Amino acid sequence: MTQGGFGSGAAGGTPDRSLRLVGLRKEYVRGTPVLRDVSIDFAPKGMTAIIGPSGTGKSTLIRCVNRLVEPTAGQILFLGRDMAKLHGGELRTARRRIGMVFQEYNLVERLTAIENVLCGRLGYVSAWRAWLRRYPAEDIDGAFELLEAVGLAERAGQRADALSGGQRQRIGIARALMQRPDLLLADEPTSSLDPKTSVEIMELMVELAGRRDIPIVINIHNVELAKRFAQRIVGMTGGSVVFDGRPEELRDEHLKAIYGGEAWL
Amino acid sequence: MSAASRRNPFPVNWPARVAWVALAAYTVYAASLFQLTWTRFLTGIDNGAKFLDRMFPPLLGKWDLLWVGMSESVEIALIASALGVVLSVPVGLLAARNLMPGWVTWLARGLIALCRSFHPMIVAILFVKSVGFGALAGIMALVVSSIGFIAKLFAEAIEEISLKQVEAVRATGAGFANVLIMGVIPQVLARFIGFATYQIDSNLRNSTMVGIVGGGGIGATLFTAFQRFDYDFVLTILITIIALIMVGEIVSGWMRRTFQ
Numbered sequence: 001m002t003q004g005g006f007g008s009g010a011a012g013g014t015p016d017r018s019l020r021l022v023g024l025r026k027e028y029v030r031g032t033p034v035l036r037d038v039s040i041d042f043a044p045k046g047m048t049a050i051i052g053p054s055g056t057g058k059s060t061l062i063r064c065v066n067r068l069v070e071p072t073a074g075q076i077l078f079l080g081r082d083m084a085k086l087h088g089g090e091l092r093t094a095r096r097r098i099g100m101v102f103q104e105y106n107l108v109e110r111l112t113a114i115e116n117v118l119c120g121r122l123g124y125v126s127a128w129r130a131w132l133r134r135y136p137a138e139d140i141d142g143a144f145e146l147l148e149a150v151g152l153a154e155r156a157g158q159r160a161d162a163l164s165g166g167q168r169q170r171i172g173i174a175r176a177l178m179q180r181p182d183l184l185l186a187d188e189p190t191s192s193l194d195p196k197t198s199v200e201i202m203e204l205m206v207e208l209a210g211r212r213d214i215p216i217v218i219n220i221h222n223v224e225l226a227k228r229f230a231q232r233i234v235g236m237t238g239g240s241v242v243f244d245g246r247p248e249e250l251r252d253e254h255l256k257a258i259y260g261g262e263a264w265l
Numbered sequence: 266m267s268a269a270s271r272r273n274p275f276p277v278n279w280p281a282r283v284a285w286v287a288l289a290a291y292t293v294y295a296a297s298l299f300q301l302t303w304t305r306f307l308t309g310i311d312n313g314a315k316f317l318d319r320m321f322p323p324l325l326g327k328w329d330l331l332w333v334g335m336s337e338s339v340e341i342a343l344i345a346s347a348l349g350v351v352l353s354v355p356v357g358l359l360a361a362r363n364l365m366p367g368w369v370t371w372l373a374r375g376l377i378a379l380c381r382s383f384h385p386m387i388v389a390i391l392f393v394k395s396v397g398f399g400a401l402a403g404i405m406a407l408v409v410s411s412i413g414f415i416a417k418l419f420a421e422a423i424e425e426i427s428l429k430q431v432e433a434v435r436a437t438g439a440g441f442a443n444v445l446i447m448g449v450i451p452q453v454l455a456r457f458i459g460f461a462t463y464q465i466d467s468n469l470r471n472s473t474m475v476g477i478v479g480g481g482g483i484g485a486t487l488f489t490a491f492q493r494f495d496y497d498f499v500l501t502i503l504i505t506i507i508a509l510i511m512v513g514e515i516v517s518g519w520m521r522r523t524f525q
Contacts, residue, residue: 066436089440096438106433110451119447123438130446172433179437 015079017044017182017215019065024074026060034060036239037074047206047216049230051223053259057239058219062185065217066098067091079182096123099176099214101205103188105168107160107175114156116171117143120178139178146174149208166197173205177212184209186218190225198222202229223255316496323504324497330486335505338482341403342472346465348404349411354457356412357419364423364449373420380413385471386478393479403480407468414467418460419453426452458524462517469513473506 019042026035034057042048050058063069065076067083076083079097086094099120107116121139122130129135135143147153150170152163160168169189176184186205190198206229209216220226226233227247235243235250235258243254256262359365360373383391389406396402426449434448476484483502490498 068432068436092438092440094438095436098436098438100433100436102429102433104429106429108430108434108448108451109427110454111447115447119434119439120437122434122443122447123440125443127440127442127446130443175433175437 014213015182017079017213018042019183019215019217020075020077021061021065022075022077024061024064024076025072026057026064026069027072033072034239035064035071038236038239038241040234040241040244042215042217043232045210045213045215046231047209047218047229048232048234049226050217050219050234050236051221051226051258052236054221056236058236059187061236062187062217062219065183065185066095066100092123096179097182099179099181099184101169101172101176101184101186101189103191105160105165105172105192107163107168107171109161110159112157112159113152113163113171114143114147116160117146117174117178120175123179143174143178146177147171150174150204165193166201169193169197169201170204173201173208177208177214180212181214184214184216186216186220188219188221191221198225223250319494319496320500322497323500324495325501327498327501331483331502331505334476334483334486334502335509337400338472338476338484339469339509341400341407341475341480341482342465342468345404345407345411345472346461346468349408349464349468350415350461352408353412353415353419356416357423358445360416360420361423362420363426363428364445370420373416377413377417377420380409381417385410386474389475389480390478398479398481400481403472403475403482406475406480407471410471411464411468415457415460415464419457422453422456422460423449455524459521462520466510466513466517469510473509 021038021040021042024035024038025033027033038057038061050061052058060069064071065078065083067076067086071084074084079094081094083091083094108119111119115133118133118135118139120143121135125135125139144153144156147156150173152167152170152174155163155167160171163171169192172189184205189205190201193201202225205216205218218226218230227250230247233243233245233247233250234241235254237258237260242257243250252262252265255265356373356376360370360377362370365373385406388409389403392402392405396405430452431444431448434444439447473483473487476482476486477488479485483506487499487502490496490502
């Protein structure tokens with residue numbers, strides 16, 4: 001398997017990083033779809049932001065991509081395979097190529113910052129090595145480089161539960177990039193953060209992923225942040241796509257269609 | 266009827282009141298069955314005073330007998346704790362309903378329930394009858410009770426972990442073993458150490474007792490001393506056991522702090 005370096009984009013041998021969803025459907029309860037046959041093509045680079053009201057299936061959509069949620073029907077075409085059809089070891093191998101950043105950071109609280117970053121390599125190291133914390137030297141170097149890149153090099157040995165929200169999300173980003181992924185998923189990564197930290201986190205994500213040519217698919221509540229950082233915006237409501245275009249094309253009538261009502265505008 | 270009485274904020278809970286009265290009546294009835302009278306109590310107290318009198322002063326001697334018994338008890342406790350802790354990890358893991366399929370957890374929970382159903386003394390008698398007198402029977406009895414305790418609490422601790430942390434580790438493509446090692450164990454390790462040290466405490470106590478039914482350790486010495494009316498030696502043994510339990514308490518407290 002070819003792997004890019006940590007310093008900059010994976011030169012040469014970079015696979016096609018585009019993601020295609022075809023007729024993606026998810027029903028938690030039979031007969032009441034949360035996702036109604038959604039088809040979207042994501043570009044192999046840049047950020048695509050998915051906006052929409054709570055409970056409209058954005059989180060479900062993003063979790064279907066790496067199969068944390070089982071889709072009911074449809075195809076998830078990525079790196080030449082249909083993610084929806086993979087099982088067991090094949091699924092885990094495919095998951096290694098997809099990094100994920102979470103709303104509540106989801107760090108392992110009792111592990112240190114550096115251990116959390118190294119969790120990004122768990123798809124590659126054996127259980128024995130993970131238990132003894134014997135990661136390959138290049139992974140350890142890579143983890144320290146990433147900690148440096150997110151500005152937390154001096155926090156390496158601190159436990160995750162001793163870090164602030166913004167710091168935790170930085171570790172979350174470092175963990176995702178530690179996978180040297182071909183795709184970065186972000187599920188409301190700024191919703192638990194204050195406005196200033198939110199912008200810093202978005203900048204960091206865009207910069208670090210951009211340097212490595214990793215496309216980002218992000219769920220986000222904050223329309224202003226979406227317009228500022230994404231090259232494309234997908235608006236969803238009731239499990240279907242109702243807007244798909246560039247940020248400057250997003251008008252009030254689209255927002256009305258996405259969120260309903262207009263008093264809030 | 267006035268408005269105030271219709272709106273009583275503290276209505277009488279009749280079922281509870283009836284239950285309390287019934288409980289009191291039963292207690293009085295049960296006491297009458299055993300002829301628990303004041304005179305019976307006074308004779309008992311009198312006898313107790315004589316017994317205490319014969320215990321003092323504690324016998325300072327028979328050190329070799331004391332040493333052999335105590336050291337065997339400590340060995341039984343430590344070996345049983347080590348085996349019990351090691352065996353509790355897989356059993357507790359298999360019993361955790363948030364990680365394992367239903368039928369597996371039922372099997373594991375059945376095993377735990379079986380280990381918990383009998384007092385260690387009864388288990389010790391069973392093992393003495395099946396494998397013969399001596400420390401082996403005592404160790405096996407305490408291993409059983411250790412599994413019953415640690416595996417149950419361990420399973421409950423695992424069921425209370427944050428699945429968000431586990432989800433994130435799963436999302437990296439980690440296999441099941443690595444999810445356990447980096448996503449689950451860090452969340453429960455401190456509590457597991459707590460249960461284990463508590464069990465060592467408890468095994469120390471129980472290991473002084475299994476000898477009474479032939480399971481090895483100081484219990485046998487204690488039982489013999491009782492039967493020979495060597496009450497002064499009984500007191501020496503009891504004081505030594507108290508000292509041992511206190512040392513165990515200190516050591517386990519120190520262990521818990523180390524692993525917070």
